[in-house]
Amino acid sequence: MSFQTVFDYASQISISKRKKIAQTISRSGSVKATSAGGQFYEFNVSMPDGMRWSEMRGLIERIESVDRINTDVIQINKTGAEYINRYQGDVVDPTNILLEYEEGPTFSIISQNLGSGFYFRAGDYLQLNTGTVYNVIEDVPSFQSSFNVHRPVKEANGTYELIAVGSDVSFEVICVEMPTWTIFGYDQVRWSGSFVFVEVV
Numbered sequence: 001m002s003f004q005t006v007f008d009y010a011s012q013i014s015i016s017k018r019k020k021i022a023q024t025i026s027r028s029g030s031v032k033a034t035s036a037g038g039q040f041y042e043f044n045v046s047m048p049d050g051m052r053w054s055e056m057r058g059l060i061e062r063i064e065s066v067d068r069i070n071t072d073v074i075q076i077n078k079t080g081a082e083y084i085n086r087y088q089g090d091v092v093d094p095t096n097i098l099l100e101y102e103e104g105p106t107f108s109i110i111s112q113n114l115g116s117g118f119y120f121r122a123g124d125y126l127q128l129n130t131g132t133v134y135n136v137i138e139d140v141p142s143f144q145s146s147f148n149v150h151r152p153v154k155e156a157n158g159t160y161e162l163i164a165v166g167s168d169v170s171f172e173v174i175c176v177e178m179p180t181w182t183i184f185g186y187d188q189v190r191w192s193g194s195f196v197f198v199e200v201v
Helices: 002-009 053-066
Strands: 012-016 021-025 031-035 042-046 071-074 098-101 106-109 118-120 125-128 133-135 146-148 158-165 171-177 181-184 188-191 195-199
Touching: 002 042, 002 053, 002 071, 002 195, 053 181, 053 188
Parallel strands: none
Antiparallel strands: 012 042, 021 031, 042 195, 071 171, 098 106, 098 158, 106 146, 125 133, 125 158, 171 195, 181 188
């Protein structure tokens, strides 16, 4: 997993999951917007400059072998970075929760009884047994049986298991922008910009 190391060494990570939209502005100044389709995770990842070339050259070789034509699986789960996407709810093992999907961006909870607290909190990452990752957009207290996610559900109607939540979720990504590297000073490497990865769906 070459791209995983990029995430593990990252000095900055930006995560975007916004809708792709097209906007027009009329001569009168009114703005119209429409969805251009697709709502995927996009990761903009910066590597720190100044790392030792002698230690990075093997990693760089592996990164360049994957290049921008092959996919790789990544997680944001390096020790010390759990705050980025850790599970915030109160269920001891949230992978025991079964979800039912019927329509729109809404799931129903069908298998877990929680006396108090929250099933999920806004921002939690959920991964279904199909591999798709969604973000919860609202707190889901114990008395609530359904909740919305950040994008339309692509799966067919049915019941789904959670295989991962929080920092355990994984994304299949492809690199769409890869910076060049330069050796400088003595045994140091710097990057011309950021890596940009897009979720493969």
